[in-house]
Amino acid sequence: MEGGLSGTLSGGGASSQEAAMNAWRAGFQQANPDATVNYDPVGSGGGRTGFGDGSYKFAGSDAALDDEELAAAEAQCGEGGVIEFPGYVSPVAVAFNLEGVDSLNMGPETIANIFLGEITSWDDEAIAADNPDADLPSTPITVVHRSDESGTTENFEEYLYTVAPDIWTAEPSGVWPVDGQESAQGTSGVVGAAQAGEGTITYADASQVGDLGTVAVGVGGDFVEYSAEAAAEVVAQSPRTEGTSEYVYTIDLDRDIAGTYPIVLVSYSLACTTYDDEETAELVKGFLGYVASEEGQQAASDAAGSAPLSDTIRQAIMPGIESISAG
Template identity: 50%
Template sequence: MKLKRFGAPLAILAAAAISLTACASNEGGSTAATTSKAPSNLSGTLNGIGSSAQGTAQTTWIAGFQTDNPKVTINYDPQGSGAGRTSFISGASDFAGSDAYLKDAELAMDFKGCAAGTKGIDLPVYISPIAVAYNVAGLTDLKLDADTIAGIFNGSIKTWNDPKIAALNSGATLPSAPITVVHRSDDSGTTQNFTDYLAQNAPTVWTKPASQTFPYQVGDAAKGTSGVADATKNAKNSITYIDESGSAGLSIAQLKVGDTFNKISAAGAADVVAKSPLATGRPANDLAIKIDRKNTDKGAWPLVLVSYIIACQQYSDAAKASLVKAYVDYVASDAAQQAAAQQAGSAPLSKDLASKVSTSVATIK
């Protein structure tokens, strides 16, 4: 069972495990990822802002972490990746959730909550396939390739029975209705990953570079994962791109990868990430991943996002550093990753990547 998205801040207050479980249940049935160790003496408050794609996973992680650390309060507000990075850089939050790693221009800024002269580092904690989800009565098993997706979302393919869609869906009943495109209105890491996939795989159709804001004037816009999900559910003959965890109630297109059409798969997304290199030219202990969007291995899903917790390499407040280190190290643990997989449909970090995250987290001061 998957948790609902929500726009209000997450504020799971320090309380007994029963209270935490009840709070998670009210949000849609989250099961805390707990361990058997005795509660710690860590105390304090952490505030995070960012990725709405991480929302369900953050709910699950916070509940599990606070079961073991009942004196800690963690708040997470899923305003979107761009808002998360901006808030973190300005010092308005202690960490950010982001579906895109820090850009060079952002790394050149002054990080107000970090020790003087130090920067934020990107720590991958959440892997999820991006779904091309649609709401068309009677249409199942839709098949799309990168060029056709690009044509739909740039507005050049305008109706569902367009010859380019029909050619990929022999025997399907395609309505003559106009396509309603739904895209993100906010600065979104999901948009960054979606447009990066199209820029690399359909460059003659998608002529814009990868961007965290949707680059074409087409269709309807909505904020956040829940916003585009609701807009697509409420509009007949509509289509959107969305983190798979938010796609419940919508149909999901198959994606042409190489010569085959693949169904969406967290395992296929995880395999693509595992085979992708780290980005070069990054700060020490930064684990930004350069996703291989052209992976055509069997079952691969290269339309994938890697979402990060962005933390200071060194905090100006040592107490915050201790809390962040403990929380992110927990998030990267197998227990927390498996819990997020159960609730959000995400792919657990590989052992190798989880180990790299843990090693980087240990350097936070």
């Protein structure tokens, strides 16, 4: 990574990326001591809004831009001038706090019914059937979900909608569709709330679940624990979205591939091909080049347990990053 860049760059968005972003900022700033990169983990919705209104020069989002958001981004970047690529790939853990229990097996239907509020006790027969050796208490289940608009929420809902469509019927969005449950702001918020209560369950980027118990998810007849490797396989075997512009690389995730961990989020980095001034353009180009590099991806993996991008994806996204310049 080349050094010598200077100035201040501000971005924001997905809180799932926070641990990885701290590693990226540290690595980039070590090589460029006169440069400062700020990142506000406001959530994916806030990141997309801030990028679309020009508040952020780059952003992170756990969901791809929809048509309306892309139009807002193009108003800032120019038509065809939006760069969108997978910077961070991570499993989303279904995490719980239940004394004496570190891991449980759950099929998709069980997970969907728990988060809908239809399964309300930890010793429910649906949970017990897949965990015959577990000592399950009659403790009530408390669901904790994100209170903010969240790409992690959208990914989790998309998983449920895809694998348990007869149970989870709400169209996926970044807003939680079930009323009356406990909620908290950001990834750290839901993890903290889950850690503070007995019998809680939540969904969160796996890098931040700490000492909570986690669910091995049923897929293809087996139960699969989360791991960076199992998440990477989902991305490797899923197709690139068709019909996008040249520098938009988004992925249509296949969530039912045997042997993979199906609840995975692809967190996208957002930028423009053209900026108003040379300093900003060089900072964005340098920083996102580091994010996408083999070195940057390894730094994120070491810090957050994320799945490094494949060389194939890296080669596909680098031309967009290298195109960044001042208008």
